[in-house]
Amino acid sequence: MQRRPFLKLATALAVAGTIAGAASADTIRIGAVAPKTGGLAGGAAVTQWPTIALWVDQVNADGGLTVDGEKMMIELIEYDDQTNPGETIKAVQRLATQDEAHFIIAPYGTGLNLAAAPIFARYGYPQIAVSAITDQQPELSAQFPDMFFTLGTTSALAEDAVKILTDMREAGQLGNKIAMVNVADAFGIELATVARERFAEAGFELVYDTSYPLGTQDLSPVMKAAKAAEPDAFVAWSYPPDTFALTEQAIIEDLDVQAFYTAVATPFPAYGARFGAAANGNLGAGGVNPDSEAFQAYATAHQEVTGVAPDSWASATTYASLEILQQSIEAVGLDRAAVADHIRATTFETVLGPMSFANNNSNEAFWTVGQWQDGVYRGVAARGRDGAAEVQLKDGWGSDS
């Protein structure tokens, strides 16, 4: 890499900065590592980076964080990990050793968070993970005591989607036949595995069940085959580009189902903007309560500061994780171990409502399923959160179908 000379310069500057910083001690260095390029860059550009920018902007506009009665401005240090776990690890290490960051914001994506967890642990940084959804939370929190989970578990996401369909069937709105597809990547496979069992337990018939490789350019054969199986509901454990592609193919094929579910990126503003009325009734992974005042205030500020709208799931949770960090620092100061203890012991008031980490360092109140309803993405199923909207039947693909 040709970064070496630059790095040396940067190191020299960092050293100089540390000396100057030590004299005035009025800034707090916060590190951030997430993809700006590579496979997850598109998701991080919606969910992670703008919310971090908003939070730093808000705190600094307010005069900084209050640490031991003194205001400290935030100095944000950003690194692009190129969606490469090796780079994530290096960047976290650099933040800890060379930049001497006081705190580091958790990376983006399940794999990258897990890759960085040992480094966070080694240098004693609390890691409040957001976009890290896994069923391994008890094991991970035992291994890395200062790692926290905010967005829920794989099982909860899959189970609640199955439950929504089961409820619709009990209400006589939905038949018994499901077409299910998944992207052949860790997250998609894990979700499909859980869902397959739950669908079987609930007595559903899987009339089509297949996977497709990450980055498939033409999903029309998948959608044609799914349609030929004549399902009553279509469920895709998908990633952003395929979420878009599957929805478009469903419109083109005029897939006649009473429930249509795609996973990641369904709550993205770009999804609603692209499909308009055709998105109505589409179910997706995660959600928010768009009517809550706290969320609306956050969304408005997000739009004003960053020029874009937040997504309707993990964006607000990312913001909540930063609120938790802020409240903990303001409560106990810059001692990282004390901050981690504080996070474990406290119930925080966040944009999503109260959040705590009593069991397995895991937040147990989170949204699991949402739905586009009249142009707004609303949470329709949650664990421990109020304000879930009624599920609506998928009624065709809008005027143009």
Place this chain on the structure above:
Amino acid sequence: MDILITGLLLGGTYALIAVGLNLQYGVARIMNLANGEMLVAGGFVAFWLYTAGQTSPLLTVFLVAPVAFALNWLIYRFMLQPLVKRSKTRGQLETDSILATFGLSFVGVGLMLAAFGGDYFSYSFLAVPVEIFGDSYGANRVASFVAAVVICGALYLWLNQSRAGLAIRAVATAPASARLVGIDVRHLAAIAFALGGAVTAVGGALISTYLTLDASTGVVFTLKALIIVIMGGVGDVRGTILAALLLGIVETAVASLIDPGLTLAAAYILFLGVLLFRPQGLFGKAPT
């Protein structure tokens, strides 16, 4: 029938991705690893003009083509020609140009990130069904297939019927001898490189109507283009088109008849097969 048409439509997409690279590699001898970035840039312009002013991507291509042509000509003239001048053998030029364009691809990603951010750019254009022989297909895919046919057909005719095309083919076949018969190789190589870039960017504009792109997806397309160009035979447009269609049909057939999870495997088995039995590519000439 359904599989055949879906496969042909996908093949058209692949042809759009690969034909430009074939021109650049076959004639100008530049293995352009920044090919995918040019494609994404074309797609971004289409996205931007569509969301800002509802300009149809089918019109945007007429803007994208000359701009990309000029840009690629400049890239060749100022960045790659010095490499061409100093290289003594073809092998050396290939190594140098691979390294240079690899660097260029990072610059491309960086510039697009700085200009547009890392967000997905995705919009809905002609996402309506068209009926062909009783089955429905996405109108945007059909439109881009038609455009691919027009572009590839025009290229093929131009290369085979016009005097400039003849000269370009001469350069592709034997650059040293071409110079002896009074062909300005340097000039033509620049033209071919620029033309290749323009075709790629136009392909990107068309592809963006149905694929979701972001600033760093270019490398995916570069890889696909490389496979197709090598499979089809370097420096022959027919080979690239045939390889693209073949790949499209095989992937679709595997996805429909066997399992969508095996499309990648099928593509690489096809690639391996071609490499094993016709290492010079479907239409390539055996090295003498």
